[in-house]
């Protein structure tokens with residue numbers, strides 16, 4: 001079973017996150033943009049990546065060869081690509097979902113749901129009442145994902161996007177502090193886990 005890790009973005013993964021942003025969003029945020037959100041006390045910025053456990057390095061029995069300390073083999077450095085990113089920004093009692101993207105190779109396997117669920121859970125933990133976001137009116141896949149999580153369209157922002165110019169649909173999700181929402185989060189968590197399992201993945205949440 002492969003392990004999908006959900007964790008807060010840290011400096012070491014900034015470059016890989018910008019690469020994912022280029023692949024999935026066509027270059028929406030720069031490295032400075034991600035760094036700012038990463039350091040902001042008002043934002044939760046998470047990534048998804050595959051966790052790879054390395055086999056222990058082969059070493060001869062200690063009685064045969066003793067490697068002097070300066071020559072000791074350094075631990076293997078692991079760099080795995082960032083495969084998903086999501087950010088939620090808290091302002092007053094609102095949770096603004098400012099980015100959400102999954103690597104094109106891994107879309108339609110439930111990973112966007114993993115990330116959106118994590119962002120909503122983080123928003124509830126911060127005691128926010130509402131979640132909101134803007135999405136291109138033509139982005140029907142993303143809109144379908146948000147609707148699954150109870151988002152509703154409340155209006156449009158005219159010519160909000162450039163290249164190509166397009167209106168934004170404004171979506172809202174209410175009731176984050178209601179007890180039904182807590183139950184919803186638990187149900188989604190179960191569904192998400194089951195779906196991942198069917199494709200050979202297990203989710204490891206390394207978020208507080």
Ligand SMILES: CC(C)(COP(=O)(O)OP(=O)(O)OC[C@H]1O[C@@H](n2cnc3c(N)ncnc32)[C@H](O)[C@@H]1OP(=O)(O)O)[C@@H](O)C(=O)NCCC(=O)NCCS
Nearest residue numbers: 024100101102107108109110111112113135141142144145
């Ligand atoms: C939008 C995005 C994050 C969805 O990620 P994902 O991993 O594919 O989403 P999931 O697999 O969890 O999809 C869950 C549900 O959302 C809906 N959905 C997601 N992508 C869809 C698509 N392309 N077409 C139709 N429905 C879609 C479906 O209902 C899907 O459930 P199903 O697979 O059982 O039918 C991903 O397509 C992406 O990164 N797109 C590029 C960046 C982007 O547009 N981000 C949103 C900015 S607001």
